[in-house]
Amino acid sequence: MHRVHLRKPDGRSLWLYATTPLPEGLEAPSPNQQPVVPGSHLRWHPLRGEWVAYASHRQHRTFLPPPEWNPLAVTRDPAAPTEVPEGPWQVAVFENLFPTLSPLAPDPPDAIVETRPGRGACEVVVFTQDPGASLGGLPLDQVALIVDVWADRTRELGARDDVEYVFPFENRGVEVGVTLHHPHGQIYAYPFVPPVAARELAEQKAHFERTGRGLLADLLAAELRDEARRVIYSGELALAVVPVCARHPYEVWVAPRRAVPSLPELTHEERVDFARALKTVLMKYDAMWQRPFPYIMALHQAPTDGRVHPEAHVHVEFYPAYRMPGRLKYQAGSESGAGVFTADTLPEDTARALQAVEVSVD
Amino acid sequence: MHRVHLRKPDGRSLWLYATTPLPEGLEAPSPNQQPVVPGSHLRWHPLRGEWVAYASHRQHRTFLPPPEWNPLAVTRDPAAPTEVPEGPWQVAVFENLFPTLSPLAPDPPDAIVETRPGRGACEVVVFTQDPGASLGGLPLDQVALIVDVWADRTRELGARDDVEYVFPFENRGVEVGVTLHHPHGQIYAYPFVPPVAARELAEQKAHFERTGRGLLADLLAAELRDEARRVIYSGELALAVVPVCARHPYEVWVAPRRAVPSLPELTHEERVDFARALKTVLMKYDAMWQRPFPYIMALHQAPTDGRVHPEAHVHVEFYPAYRMPGRLKYQAGSESGAGVFTADTLPEDTARALQAVEVSVD
Numbered sequence: 001m002h003r004v005h006l007r008k009p010d011g012r013s014l015w016l017y018a019t020t021p022l023p024e025g026l027e028a029p030s031p032n033q034q035p036v037v038p039g040s041h042l043r044w045h046p047l048r049g050e051w052v053a054y055a056s057h058r059q060h061r062t063f064l065p066p067p068e069w070n071p072l073a074v075t076r077d078p079a080a081p082t083e084v085p086e087g088p089w090q091v092a093v094f095e096n097l098f099p100t101l102s103p104l105a106p107d108p109p110d111a112i113v114e115t116r117p118g119r120g121a122c123e124v125v126v127f128t129q130d131p132g133a134s135l136g137g138l139p140l141d142q143v144a145l146i147v148d149v150w151a152d153r154t155r156e157l158g159a160r161d162d163v164e165y166v167f168p169f170e171n172r173g174v175e176v177g178v179t180l181h182h183p184h185g186q187i188y189a190y191p192f193v194p195p196v197a198a199r200e201l202a203e204q205k206a207h208f209e210r211t212g213r214g215l216l217a218d219l220l221a222a223e224l225r226d227e228a229r230r231v232i233y234s235g236e237l238a239l240a241v242v243p244v245c246a247r248h249p250y251e252v253w254v255a256p257r258r259a260v261p262s263l264p265e266l267t268h269e270e271r272v273d274f275a276r277a278l279k280t281v282l283m284k285y286d287a288m289w290q291r292p293f294p295y296i297m298a299l300h301q302a303p304t305d306g307r308v309h310p311e312a313h314v315h316v317e318f319y320p321a322y323r324m325p326g327r328l329k330y331q332a333g334s335e336s337g338a339g340v341f342t343a344d345t346l347p348e349d350t351a352r353a354l355q356a357v358e359v360s361v362d
Numbered sequence: 363m364h365r366v367h368l369r370k371p372d373g374r375s376l377w378l379y380a381t382t383p384l385p386e387g388l389e390a391p392s393p394n395q396q397p398v399v400p401g402s403h404l405r406w407h408p409l410r411g412e413w414v415a416y417a418s419h420r421q422h423r424t425f426l427p428p429p430e431w432n433p434l435a436v437t438r439d440p441a442a443p444t445e446v447p448e449g450p451w452q453v454a455v456f457e458n459l460f461p462t463l464s465p466l467a468p469d470p471p472d473a474i475v476e477t478r479p480g481r482g483a484c485e486v487v488v489f490t491q492d493p494g495a496s497l498g499g500l501p502l503d504q505v506a507l508i509v510d511v512w513a514d515r516t517r518e519l520g521a522r523d524d525v526e527y528v529f530p531f532e533n534r535g536v537e538v539g540v541t542l543h544h545p546h547g548q549i550y551a552y553p554f555v556p557p558v559a560a561r562e563l564a565e566q567k568a569h570f571e572r573t574g575r576g577l578l579a580d581l582l583a584a585e586l587r588d589e590a591r592r593v594i595y596s597g598e599l600a601l602a603v604v605p606v607c608a609r610h611p612y613e614v615w616v617a618p619r620r621a622v623p624s625l626p627e628l629t630h631e632e633r634v635d636f637a638r639a640l641k642t643v644l645m646k647y648d649a650m651w652q653r654p655f656p657y658i659m660a661l662h663q664a665p666t667d668g669r670v671h672p673e674a675h676v677h678v679e680f681y682p683a684y685r686m687p688g689r690l691k692y693q694a695g696s697e698s699g700a701g702v703f704t705a706d707t708l709p710e711d712t713a714r715a716l717q718a719v720e721v722s723v724d
Binding site for chain 2: 043100176195200203204334337341342345
């Protein structure tokens with residue numbers, strides 16, 4: 001993997017990645033020319049015991065692009081700069097123009113609950129130069145490069161003092177609020193371990209201390225022993241499964257077979273098989289109902305809080321938006337107000353539907 | 363409050379409530395005539411440490427009403443029975459025809475994670491006989507009666523051995539998945555303390571043990587001391603406030619001033635002022651943008667797990683669907699995948715907007 005780091009005129013960073021060397025002389029464009037002044041802060045939610053992020057500067061954006069404009073397309077006209085330059089790069093990452101978390105976040109005013117600056121990072125990951133592609137439709141080596149990029153960002157962001165957790169994710173589809181359809185994901189680097197990760201890590205830690213084994217590795221082994229009834233992809237080094245305890249319809253988890261805590265610790269071969277598992281799931285999603293399948297993709301890994309996390313096992317969780325064609329799954333009273341997910345479909349049934357979809361990855 | 367309990371032809375219960383005595387001879391109709399056979403079960407989610415409910419019989423409903431049919435309207439034609447009879451009742455409660463939780467749930471088959479029957483209850487609360495009304499638009503004494511009904515159901519359901527938590531809620535609007543617009547809420551009675559309630563109770567308990575005071579009562583006192591900047595309703599016995607740590611845009615909490623653990627322990631006067639606070643918030647919501655305001659309303663109170671909960675403080679949390687007119691707030695990667703809520707608006711600003719809306723409750 002090759003990488004160059006560039007600085008945009010407004011001070012933001014841009015990283016370009018490729019599998020072959022990148023030329024000298026690339027320049028970082030920006031649709032915005034003024035220095036970026038983030039103003040977000042965090043407030044403590046005493047009843048839930050968690051941080052809430054306020055980025056109220058996002059409502060007062062100085063730069064308002066026209067709705068059909070694609071800031072993730074390469075800059076063709078220097079008079080109308082986008083976020084990425086022309087050139088032989090394959091994946092690009094840049095700091096979000098309106099970040100919820102930023103190393104530049106100022107000290108917030110006092111409040112009746114604890115507050116702190118919204119430090120950390122919000123980055124955009126441009127998956128490809130092709131605005132009409134999709135993550136699952138990219139060639140396998142491009143998906144593998146994206147996994148390498150996530151690992152590189154995890155390493156670099158995780159080394160920062162103000163970052164305790166690096167969270168790559170993708171929101172796909174208008175159904176989950178996406179207005180920009182050029183294939184891209186995001187990375188949030190939080191200055192604390194977020195609640196969902198903290199919860200999963202606590203369960204994993206208790207299991208590890210009790211058994212000396214990984215909780216997810218044990219669950220994956222049980223999935224295989226259970227006639228692999230819910231297994232969607234079974235590679236030499238990676239698996240994809242509709243978990244027996246799926247909270248969302250057609251929820252799928254992708255994980256390396258080995259209990260590796262985070263992306264940077266995967267071997268090259270593991271990353272490639274992890275990419276193949278991801279691509280297999282995404283192709284099945286899109287082929288199942290013959291239409292782009294909206295989802296949230298969340299990558300969970302070990303915190304970068306300076307401690308070792310032998311209990312952690314890096315994995316991706318896909319949360320689809322639909323429960324059947326044209327029928328959204330809403331998170332209503334029970335899910336939002338009580339935290340109890342209710343499913344109308346059994347994981348065995350959604351797994352069978354996904355298993356039946358034939359796709360060719362290589 | 364007066365109440366009669368009736369049995370539907372399919373075995374389900376119906377309770378009718380009114381402030382004046384109800385006549386003899388009321389009969390409980392049902393659009394369904396066959397005995398109800400629920401088949402839901404719970405599976406343990408080892409990574410999150412929580413139960414997930416599967417009600418796969420809901421996908422295979424034998425009774426499929428036409429889309430425009432209103433099962434919550436009173437039965438006018440005995441040949442087309444609905445869920446509620448004619449008569450002078452004001453609020454009706456019945457067991458859901460397709461419950462996610464039911465006392466009749468059978469033992470589930472084994473799985474690779476722990477399972478248990480989906481015991482508990484799912485009830486529908488019909489707020490009024492008027493299909494065109496809304497909770498906030500009802501007269502104050504009707505809203506107060508609904509609070510009394512929630513208290514009555516909490517008492518009765520909470521006394522059951524298979525119920526550890528009684529959760530009244532309302533989903534309002536197509537934006538949160540509601541297809542039936544007759545004003546109604548629901549009550550889920552869980553056989554465990556659900557994760558959100560458990561989290562809030564743990565924080566409240568730690569605070570109570572440290573200080574001898576209620577966490578929410580202390581927060582409400584701090585809200586009042588902070589120039590009541592975010593206070594929406596300040597009654598003698600109840601408050602409504604945009605909490606300083608709001609996770610949702612225009613989120614509002616309604617609570618009695620006194621740290622009462624659950625609804626049945628409120629005095630009559632407290633319930634009336636609680637109802638007035640609810641109605642004030644709801645009228646402001648609908649008047650603010652001159653259109654029905656979609657939301658999830660969640661009522662949190664003490665568990666019914668046989669322990670005392672002096673740390674609990676009953677309250678309602680409203681989670682609105684929109685962040686501005688026509689712009690839904692999505693729970694995407696950060697919210698769903700990491701559990702970190704990000705807000706574009708400050709609680710002070712949404713509170714000011716709600717304060718500016720003048721409504722007359724009495």
